[in-house]
Amino acid sequence: MLIVTAMYLYREHYKEINMAQKRVSFVNRVSHELKTPLTNIRMYAELMADKINPKDGLGKHIHVITTESQRLSRLIDNVLNFSRSQRERLKLNKLKCNPDEHLNAVINVVEPIMKSAGVEVCLGKITNQPVYLDPELFEQIMINLLSNAEKYAACGKKVDISAEIKDQNLIIYVQDYGPGIQQNQSLKIFEPFYRISSKLTDGVSGAGIGLSIAKELALLHGGNLELVTSNLGKGCCFKLTLNISDPNST
Amino acid sequence: MKVLIAEDDQFIREGLQELIEPEGYQCILVSDGEQALEMFNAESPDLILLDIMMPKLDGYSVCRSIRKTDENVPIIFITAKSEEIDQVLGLELGADDYIKKPFGTREVIARIRAVTRRRLRDSKADSTDEANTFTMEGLKIFCRELKAQRNDEIIELSLRDVKILQYLFQNHGKVVDRDSLFNHVWGRNYIPNSRTLDQHISQLRKLIEIDPKAPQIIKTVHGVGYRF
Numbered sequence: 001m002l003i004v005t006a007m008y009l010y011r012e013h014y015k016e017i018n019m020a021q022k023r024v025s026f027v028n029r030v031s032h033e034l035k036t037p038l039t040n041i042r043m044y045a046e047l048m049a050d051k052i053n054p055k056d057g058l059g060k061h062i063h064v065i066t067t068e069s070q071r072l073s074r075l076i077d078n079v080l081n082f083s084r085s086q087r088e089r090l091k092l093n094k095l096k097c098n099p100d101e102h103l104n105a106v107i108n109v110v111e112p113i114m115k116s117a118g119v120e121v122c123l124g125k126i127t128n129q130p131v132y133l134d135p136e137l138f139e140q141i142m143i144n145l146l147s148n149a150e151k152y153a154a155c156g157k158k159v160d161i162s163a164e165i166k167d168q169n170l171i172i173y174v175q176d177y178g179p180g181i182q183q184n185q186s187l188k189i190f191e192p193f194y195r196i197s198s199k200l201t202d203g204v205s206g207a208g209i210g211l212s213i214a215k216e217l218a219l220l221h222g223g224n225l226e227l228v229t230s231n232l233g234k235g236c237c238f239k240l241t242l243n244i245s246d247p248n249s250t
Numbered sequence: 251m252k253v254l255i256a257e258d259d260q261f262i263r264e265g266l267q268e269l270i271e272p273e274g275y276q277c278i279l280v281s282d283g284e285q286a287l288e289m290f291n292a293e294s295p296d297l298i299l300l301d302i303m304m305p306k307l308d309g310y311s312v313c314r315s316i317r318k319t320d321e322n323v324p325i326i327f328i329t330a331k332s333e334e335i336d337q338v339l340g341l342e343l344g345a346d347d348y349i350k351k352p353f354g355t356r357e358v359i360a361r362i363r364a365v366t367r368r369r370l371r372d373s374k375a376d377s378t379d380e381a382n383t384f385t386m387e388g389l390k391i392f393c394r395e396l397k398a399q400r401n402d403e404i405i406e407l408s409l410r411d412v413k414i415l416q417y418l419f420q421n422h423g424k425v426v427d428r429d430s431l432f433n434h435v436w437g438r439n440y441i442p443n444s445r446t447l448d449q450h451i452s453q454l455r456k457l458i459e460i461d462p463k464a465p466q467i468i469k470t471v472h473g474v475g476y477r478f
Binding site: 035036038039040041042043044046047050069070073 | 259261262265266268269330351352353354355356
């Protein structure tokens with residue numbers, strides 16, 4: 001009887017793993033298939049933009065197509081990263097680099113979308129020194145955090161970013177002035193596919209994986225991503241910690 | 251310079267052509283890996299844009315075959331899978347660069363210019379330094395670098411911009427008629443739109459002239475052409 005039960009449980013477990021792998025593979029295929037039409041949308045919109053006056057009405061319409069296609073490609077990258085992380089652990093690739101430069105690069109990328117949403121991104125205190133960091137992971141985390149602020153805290157009109165180095169960690173604070181998050185949801189927001197439902201957030205597009213991926217990447221980088229303060233109606237502050245020790249030193 | 255574009259999606263292929271040709275390249279379009287090898291052997295392109303997922307023969311196999319006979323021709327992979335990049339660079343296939351889908355037009359131009367610069371630098375034996383670096387009204391042109399410099403300002407140029415400036419410099423003081431300039435820069439096989447040359451010169455003036463409305467480098471000779 002025991003053997004039969006064990007065999008049944010093993011078979012069920014195997015079936016579940018198999019199903020999960022199929023789901024991940026399906027997501028991967030769909031995401032890759034999306035990239036070809038997305039390439040065409042972005043490329044042809046940019047080709048068209050070069051031929052017209054950017055100030056006329058058509059220019060604005062094309063600008064929306066290009067920025068939205070860029071937003072869609074970030075979303076696809078998130079889905080792919082998420083599905084990759086389900087299959088295998090992502091690898092950390094630390095390089096000596098200046099975090100301020102990468103913060104500025106991220107701000108340049110998100111600025112058009114933030115501006116359209118009426119949000120100003122302000123970079124305050126910066127580190128001014130090179131550290132050991134995985135720049136791609138860092139940028140992905142910051143893009144996800146700022147994209148989160150654009151979606152859920154645009155009514156606050158402003159996002160403040162500051163950076164500092166403490167011990168062997170790079171610490172980034174991202175403060176928004178949106179509706180804030182209730183205390184009982186402060187941990188749930190990092191769960192995959194979890195989305196807060198309220199009058200202010202219903203209708204906001206997204207898969208609910210941005211913060212979950214950002215936290216996972218921060219943990220992979222020997223750090224963490226936490227919601228440190230949240231006042232309802234006044235906004236919230238995320239604290240990103242990344243370990244910046246030299247990977248070659250023991 | 252000839253660019254071989256091997257990509258199975260027709261719209262991406264044609265969009266890349268529309269993007270790259272104004273830079274001064276002649277594009278050869280193919281839709282599968284076998285055609286890519288045939289056209290590589292027949293046309294000897296100066297640069298190859300190679301999609302990975304293609305019918306008949308994938309991009310990796312095309313790259314391997316090309317590298318057996320030509321170690322130098324620059325190959326830029328176009329990939330939809332970010333994981334593939336590791337393979338492209340890690341398997342020592344000999345690719346020079348890669349572009350991830352969905353790409354922006356500026357990124358494509360920047361990568362093609364970078365590869366072209368390397369290609370031109372490596373072909374030093376082809377021409378003298380004097381022909382490759384010259385000055386026009388205080389603007390120093392570095393042909394192999396695809397750039398110009400005025401005081402501290404660096405101006406990025408396309409291959410076509412450089413060809414125009416080189417031709418005008420070689421004919422300093424003389425009027426260059428529109429047909430000669432067109433044939434020299436675009437090639438005799440190109441069927442021009444009557445505005446193509448004027449539009450290009452207008453864009454180039456915005457880049458290199460101190461006052462594009464009162465040009466000192468590319469002067470218009472009404473009814474005939476241009477003069478430096």
